[in-house]
Amino acid sequence: MQTLSKNQQIIFDLIDKSPEPMKAYSILHNVQKKGIKAPLQVYRALDKLVEIGKIHKIESRNAFIACHNSSCQVSKATAFSICEICEKVTEISSASLSKYLTNFKDKDGMKYSKYNLEFFGLCKKCR
Amino acid sequence: MQTLSKNQQIIFDLIDKSPEPMKAYSILHNVQKKGIKAPLQVYRALDKLVEIGKIHKIESRNAFIACHNSSCQVSKATAFSICEICEKVTEISSASLSKYLTNFKDKDGMKYSKYNLEFFGLCKKCR
DNA sequence: TTACATAATGTTATATTATAACAATTTAAT
DNA sequence: ATTAAATTGTTATAATATAACATTATGTAA
Ligand SMILES: [Zn+2]
Ligand SMILES: [Zn+2]
Ligand SMILES: [Zn+2]
Ligand SMILES: [Zn+2]
Numbered sequence: 001m002q003t004l005s006k007n008q009q010i011i012f013d014l015i016d017k018s019p020e021p022m023k024a025y026s027i028l029h030n031v032q033k034k035g036i037k038a039p040l041q042v043y044r045a046l047d048k049l050v051e052i053g054k055i056h057k058i059e060s061r062n063a064f065i066a067c068h069n070s071s072c073q074v075s076k077a078t079a080f081s082i083c084e085i086c087e088k089v090t091e092i093s094s095a096s097l098s099k100y101l102t103n104f105k106d107k108d109g110m111k112y113s114k115y116n117l118e119f120f121g122l123c124k125k126c127r
Numbered sequence: 128m129q130t131l132s133k134n135q136q137i138i139f140d141l142i143d144k145s146p147e148p149m150k151a152y153s154i155l156h157n158v159q160k161k162g163i164k165a166p167l168q169v170y171r172a173l174d175k176l177v178e179i180g181k182i183h184k185i186e187s188r189n190a191f192i193a194c195h196n197s198s199c200q201v202s203k204a205t206a207f208s209i210c211e212i213c214e215k216v217t218e219i220s221s222a223s224l225s226k227y228l229t230n231f232k233d234k235d236g237m238k239y240s241k242y243n244l245e246f247f248g249l250c251k252k253c254r
Numbered sequence: 255t256t257a258c259a260t261a262a263t264g265t266t267a268t269a270t271t272a273t274a275a276c277a278a279t280t281t282a283a284t
Numbered sequence: 285a286t287t288a289a290a291t292t293g294t295t296a297t298a299a300t301a302t303a304a305c306a307t308t309a310t311g312t313a314a
Contacts, residue, residue: 005280005290005291006291007291023270024271038293038294038295039271039272040272040273040294040295041292041293041294043271043272044291044292045291048291059187059245060243062300081239084241090233094233097231101246104221104224106217106219106221106246107220108251110208110250112246112248113248113249114246114248115245115246115247116187116244117228117242118242118243119239119242120239120240120241120242121237121239121241123237124235132262132263132309132310133262134263135262151299151300151301152299164265165264165265165266166302167263167266167301167302167303168263168265170300170301170302171262171263175262189271189300189301
């Protein structure tokens with residue numbers, strides 16, 4: 001549990017409080033009053049936060065959410081559900097899923113050190 | 128098996144022949160001699176080809192590969208392995224994996240209509 | 255085969271996402 | 285105190301993707 005730098009903390013707090021994934025330039029707009037003025041300052045903080053597992057990138061949406069799943073060790077194994085109507089994103093925390101994927105071997109017997117899984121469908125509200 | 132339009136066929140052929148995933152602007156450069164001059168022409172063909180399942184988008188790389196897996200019905204269920212050194216991408220065709228993920232239900236019992244899974248590791252050559 | 259709807263194309267402009275390059279400052283460990 | 289590593293600040297630019305509008309081609313049904 002390392003301490004975050006000033007920019008990292010500001011940006012993490014913002015993402016952590018957001019009910020939905022946040023995009024980089026939306027983050028930028030929200031932190032300009034706190035002195036973070038340039039895209040690069042945002043992207044650098046995002047890179048670090050992803051690296052240490054505090055946030056995840058939703059690749060299909062180019063957006064970021066805070067990790068609320070202590071079992072996904074440093075972002076090596078991530079799974080999300082995404083509603084195709086309202087765009088609600090939830091991190092999936094399933095021991096059996098992560099066990100299955102962590103142990104998955106392909107045809108050549110290769111095991112992978114990392115994965116990202118994105119499920120799509122309709123959330124409760126949108127069904 | 129529908130017939131492709133002119134632009135769609137040109138762009139599919141290029142991607143299909145490529146040994147590696149192709150990015151949109153690399154595609155554009157490669158088809159300019161064939162009269163496709165604008166990004167939008169490329170993106171429109173890519174959108175359609177993805178929609179009908181002839182190609183897939185590798186979300187973490189913003190790149191496209193041809194589908195060589197008849198069992199992934201119209202791109203609703205895709206899985207790839209990605210080498211983090213040489214960026215080689217392979218479509219994974221595993222009946223047990225697709226069965227597991229297609230039947231996966233989250234905590235609320237929700238089933239998903241679609242998923243995309245990207246595994247990361249080192250390919251044979253790079254290990 | 256005309257009429258109509260749908261799909262695809264062509265074109266210009268612009269929006270969105272992300273990194274390069276370089277200088278300065280802060281932090282943490284000797 | 286010295287030094288290395290990490291972080292910050294700043295400007296410019298690269299890479300990825302869509303909006304808006306006009307035109308042309310294709311398929312379907314009276
Ligand atoms: Zn997580
Ligand atoms: Zn929803
Ligand atoms: Zn496929
Ligand atoms: Zn490799």
